[in-house]
Amino acid sequence: MAKIHRVVLIDVIDPHTHRQDAEKNLLELKSLVSTYNGIDIVSIIQHRTRPDKATFIGSGKVEELIEIVKKEQIGVVVLNAIVNPTVLFNLTQKLWTVNPQIQVWDRIDLILNIFDKHAHTSSAKLQIEIARMRHMGPRVFGLGTTYFSRQGGGIGGRGVGETNIELMKRHWRKQIKLKQDELAKLARQHELQLERRRENNLTGISIVGYTNAGKTSLFNLLTKRTKKVKDALFVTLDSVTGKVYLNESKKEVLVSDTIGFIKNLPASLVESFKSTLMDAIHADILLHVIDITDPERDEKIEIVERILMEIGARPKKIIFVFNKIDAYEGNGEEILKEIHNKYEIFTPQFISVKTDFGIPKLKREIEKGLSEYTSIEN
Numbered sequence: 062m063a064k065i066h067r068v069v070l071i072d073v074i075d076p077h078t079h080r081q082d083a084e085k086n087l088l089e090l091k092s093l094v095s096t097y098n099g100i101d102i103v104s105i106i107q108h109r110t111r112p113d114k115a116t117f118i119g120s121g122k123v124e125e126l127i128e129i130v131k132k133e134q135i136g137v138v139v140l141n142a143i144v145n146p147t148v149l150f151n152l153t154q155k156l157w158t159v160n161p162q163i164q165v166w167d168r169i170d171l172i173l174n175i176f177d178k179h180a181h182t183s184s185a186k187l188q189i190e191i192a193r194m195r196h197m198g199p200r201v202f203g204l205g206t207t208y209f210s211r212q213g214g215g216i217g218g219r220g221v222g223e224t225n226i227e228l229m230k231r232h233w234r235k236q237i238k239l240k241q242d243e244l245a246k247l248a249r250q251h252e253l254q255l256e257r258r259r260e261n262n263l264t265g266i267s268i269v270g271y272t273n274a275g276k277t278s279l280f281n282l283l284t285k286r287t288k289k290v291k292d293a294l295f296v297t298l299d300s301v302t303g304k305v306y307l308n309e310s311k312k313e314v315l316v317s318d319t320i321g322f323i324k325n326l327p328a329s330l331v332e333s334f335k336s337t338l339m340d341a342i343h344a345d346i347l348l349h350v351i352d353i354t355d356p357e358r359d360e361k362i363e364i365v366e367r368i369l370m371e372i373g374a375r376p377k378k379i380i381f382v383f384n385k386i387d388a389y390e391g392n393g394e395e396i397l398k399e400i401h402n403k404y405e406i407f408t409p410q411f412i413s414v415k416t417d418f419g420i421p422k423l424k425r426e427i428e429k430g431l432s433e434y435t436s437i438e439n
């Protein structure tokens with residue numbers, strides 16, 4: 062069994078924020094932590110007008126944190142923010158005395174560590190590496206093995222007056238550039254593949270949506286595949302393409318499953334994952350899968366639509382697919398009406414992958430979209 066990590070979650074919130082809202086903010090972080098196989102032992106919510114520059118929580122709270130780490134045998138401290146690497150380093154240093162193996166992460170570190178567990182293809186792995194290097198920044202990255210081993214061998218040719226930091230920066234930039242070039246090559250291959258499909262008039266459908274909405278479940282159902290499905294965030298990292306058979310037009314069309322989106326996805330990660338989302342960027346039809354049981358449904362819809370815009374997806378049609386209706390506990394009639402009113406232009410569909418409900422109708426809607434916007438008849 063995978064190792065369970067004992068985790069402390071830390072958030073700094075404005076003194077005017079209610080405790081309830083603060084706890085809600087921590088919820089997603091908690092599911093991320095459990096996705097990472099961690100159990101959150103303690104949450105610390107610190108009220109401050111703004112985070113402390115050196116330690117995020119301020120020296121008083123740091124003392125409290127040291128006690129908790131010691132008493133609860135904490136292995137990982139996670140900050141619900143994106144912070145400067147120096148802050149992480151400062152906190153790590155303070156906690157070393159009670160646990161020499163302590164890890165201090167911010168949101169990006171946590172997400173990257175989850176990604177790491179799920180990356181299979183070389184382009185997903187490269188993307189994670191690039192994002193990690195960017196996030197570490199030149200100073201911390203420079204402290205890594207690469208820098209010192211090369212330093213040991215003698216870098217040579219160091220220009221007059223060049224400081225160590227400048228050297229580190231240059232090394233850091235160069236390493237990132239190398240990885241980016243490698244990734245660009247893979248992306249180009251992928252793009253050529255997509256172009257070829259297009260020339261052969263194979264239309265692309267892509268399944269997108271917030272993480273854990275049921276995208277892979279739908280993909281499996283449509284393509285009769287058996288990709289991994291799990292009640293956790295970011296189970297899917299690599300986009301995978303399969304075929305769905307459409308009964309009326311008696312055609313097979315390509316459909317791809319993609320990485321899930323998340324609130325506050327750091328810009329650097331969006332950039333890094335663009336190539337994974339290539340299928341979504343080029344798709345003619347997007348199926349935007351939404352978990353109808355999620356109380357934050359509307360907010361998540363907005364987040365997904367915004368990220369789609371940011372990555373430059375310009376589909377001919379977007380179909381909103383409200384999934385998990387088998388598990389919806391509220392007033393069914395009311396919610397259907399509300400959704401129809403709000404999202405009519407996205408021809409909302411209501412399905413349950415679990416019970417198969419709504420799938421034939423969804424497929425008909427896809428066929429309609431395809432015949433409206435593309436020429437699969439040829």
Ligand SMILES: Nc1nc2c(ncn2[C@@H]2O[C@H](COP(=O)(O)OP(=O)(O)OP(=O)(O)O)[C@@H](O)[C@H]2O)c(=O)[nH]1
Nearest residue numbers: 272273274275276277278291295296297321414415
């Ligand atoms: N009750 C119910 N649960 C569902 C349904 N469809 C999917 N799920 C569950 O929702 C969870 C997430 O499903 P996935 O298909 O892995 O979701 P995803 O959107 O691919 O998630 P990521 O790849 O992590 O972004 C799993 O526990 C599924 O069993 C459904 O129709 N009803």
Ligand SMILES: [Mg+2]
Nearest residue numbers: 276277296297
């Ligand atoms: Mg998935």
